[in-house]
Structures are given as C-alpha cells and as structure tokens.
Amino acid sequence: MPIVTGMPIIEARDVFFGYDDGPAILKGVSAAIGEGEFIGLIGQNGSGKTTLAKNFNGLLKPTSGVVRVNGRDTKTHSIPVIARTVGFVFQNPDHQIFCSTVREELAFGPVNMGKSPETTRELVQDAMERFKIEKYADFPPAILGFGLRRKVSLAAVYAMRPRVMILDEPVTGLDWKSAMELMEALANLNRFGHTIILITHDMRVIAEFTRRCIVLREGGIAADGPTREVLADFDMLEKNRLRPPEIVQLSDKLIGRGLKEHVFSAGEFLEKYRREAG
Ligand SMILES: Nc1ncnc2c1ncn2[C@@H]1O[C@H](COP(=O)(O)OP(=O)(O)OP(=O)(O)O)[C@@H](O)[C@H]1O
Ligand SMILES: [Mg+2]
Numbered sequence: 001m002p003i004v005t006g007m008p009i010i011e012a013r014d015v016f017f018g019y020d021d022g023p024a025i026l027k028g029v030s031a032a033i034g035e036g037e038f039i040g041l042i043g044q045n046g047s048g049k050t051t052l053a054k055n056f057n058g059l060l061k062p063t064s065g066v067v068r069v070n071g072r073d074t075k076t077h078s079i080p081v082i083a084r085t086v087g088f089v090f091q092n093p094d095h096q097i098f099c100s101t102v103r104e105e106l107a108f109g110p111v112n113m114g115k116s117p118e119t120t121r122e123l124v125q126d127a128m129e130r131f132k133i134e135k136y137a138d139f140p141p142a143i144l145g146f147g148l149r150r151k152v153s154l155a156a157v158y159a160m161r162p163r164v165m166i167l168d169e170p171v172t173g174l175d176w177k178s179a180m181e182l183m184e185a186l187a188n189l190n191r192f193g194h195t196i197i198l199i200t201h202d203m204r205v206i207a208e209f210t211r212r213c214i215v216l217r218e219g220g221i222a223a224d225g226p227t228r229e230v231l232a233d234f235d236m237l238e239k240n241r242l243r244p245p246e247i248v249q250l251s252d253k254l255i256g257r258g259l260k261e262h263v264f265s266a267g268e269f270l271e272k273y274r275r276e277a278g
Contacts, residue, residue, distance in 0.1 A: 058082030
C-alpha cells in the first residue's frame with residue numbers, strides 16, 4: 001500500500017460489504033487516500049469499483065470494517081455531512097440531473113449546504129467557467145447532448161467544492177476530444193489541491209492522468225501502487241483481464257532497442273526515444 005503521510009482524507013480498514021442479505025461484494029479492502037492524490041480505480045466488470053466508491057463517500061456503509069472520511073466514521077455521520085468532503089459523480093448523468101436549468105442544477109448543492117445567495121452565485125459561476133458550460137446556463141439540461149450533460153453533472157458536484165471528487169466512468173460515451181477536455185479540467189482541479197478518484201476502463205486515461213492506481217479483483221485489492229509500476233506489471237494486468245495502453249506495450253518491445261524503460265504517453269515516447277536512440 002502506498003505510504004500516505006499525514007491524516008488520510010479517506011481511510012478504509014478491512015472493509016467487507018454485501019448488498020442486503022447477499023454475498024460479500026467487498027472482501028477486506030484496506031486503503032488510505034491522501035489529500036491531493038490522483039487515483040485510478042480499475043478492474044474488470046463486477047470487480048466492485050462502484051461499490052467501493054460508494055463506500056468511500058458514505059452512500060453505502062461497510063457490513064464490517066470501517067471507512068473514515070476526514071477522520072469521521074461514515075457509519076455515524078449522515079450522508080450529506082460525508083458528501084461535503086467526498087463528492088460522487090454518477091456514471092449516468094441522468095441519475096443525477098433533475099433541475100429545470102443548468103444554473104439551478106448547479107445551485108442545488110450550495111443552497112442545500114446553506115450557502116448565501118451571493119456565495120451560491122459565485123460558486124455556480126466558477127463551476128460553469130471551469131467546465132465551459134456558461135453559455136448553457138439557462139438551458140434545460142435535458143435538451144443538451146450527452147457530453148454536456150456529463151459536464152453539468154460534474155460541475156454540479158464541483159459547485160459544492162468537495163475536497164475529494166470520485167468520478168464513475170466519466171469519459172465513457174465521450175469522443176476523444178471531449179474526453180480530453182474533461183480530463184484536463186479534472187487535472188486542473190487536482191493541481192489546485194482537489195483529490196481525484198477516477199473509475200474508468202480507459203487505460204490510456206489512467207496512464208496519462210493518474211499517479212496511483214488501485215486494481216480491484218473480486219472485491220479485493222489486487223494491486224495498489226504508482227501508476228507507472230502498476231501499468232508495467234503485465235502479468236498482474238493479464239490476470240485481471242486488463243491490458244496496458246498500446247504505447248506502454250510498444251515501449252515494452254523497444255526496451256533495449258532505443259528505450260531504457262516504459263513510457264506512458266505518445267509525447268513521452270517521442271521525447272525519450274529521440275534522446276535515447278540518439
Ligand atoms: N444494487 C445492487 N444489488 C445487488 N448486487 C449488486 C448491486 N450493485 C452491484 N451489485 C453486484 O456487486 C458486484 C460488484 O458490482 P460493481 O457495480 O461494484 O462493479 P464494478 O467494478 O463497478 O463493475 P462495472 O465495471 O461493470 O461498472 C457485481 O457482482 C454486481 O452484480
Ligand atoms: Mg461500476
């Protein structure tokens with residue numbers, strides 16, 4: 001487990017979780033998330049990513065074990081209290097959007113948190129600018145395209161300024177350009193100190209944006225470490241039916257033939273190959 005200095009913003013200790021009376025879905029997960037991290041949560045379908053993420057923000061409570069958010073046990077604090085620290089952006093934006101304009105949608109959280117009208121206006125404005133949706137402020141979210149609805153759902157969570165944002169498959173269904181715009185906006189939030197936990201099946205996005213990667217397998221942690229180590233462990237990935245991004249696979253074949261080590265993006269490839277191949 002990576003070493004997190006200082007108090008973790010999220011700490012899971014030996015978490016077991018099952019839905020209702022069903023079987024255990026999470027089976028002894030322990031992890032500490034430090035403030036300011038950019039983490040990828042990966043694993044094949046059904047491995048428990050969404051279930052773990054919902055345990056991280058108190059939407060679900062462990063059957064046994066403990067999740068602490070900012071030191072608070074999620075079992076003894078209400079969902080709204082925990083959600084102020086850990087915002088969760090659902091996989092399907094339509095499960096989250098329900099107001100009649102974008103502006104109202106973004107104001108909903110801050111108003112519920114008891115923010116003044118003036119502060120709410122500022123938070124909404126800032127969130128619209130950050131996700132470049134100002135021109136849709138007075139549009140009903142329902143008439144916007146999928147990519148924009150995704151941005152609205154993200155901006156609505158960001159408007160509450162949670163210290164941690166968990167995003168469940170935020171780039172699924174987006175074209176590459178929209179996906180990169182969204183990821184750049186998240187990278188920017190991370191630069192300003194927000195902790196980001198990203199669930200995705202897109203290994204290229206994991207390689208290019210995250211610094212730490214947690215791999216889930218059947219409700220347990222199969223690997224947890226720096227993204228550059230996790231994505232270079234081809235055997236472990238294969239056991240989890242995951243494939244490293246093509247650029248990492250290519251660089252693997254070129255080690256000793258112009259490259260000394262794996263690279264994780266096309267830009268890094270060009271830079272290192274040129275330098276090392278002379
Ligand atoms: N509401 C629920 N009630 C009962 N079982 C559920 C519920 N939600 C998920 N499960 C089960 O829990 C397991 C883990 O599901 P989860 O959605 O957490 O996986 P995931 O890694 O997010 O998968 P995916 O990549 O498909 O989104 C699966 O076996 C799933 O069928
Ligand atoms: Mg899921």
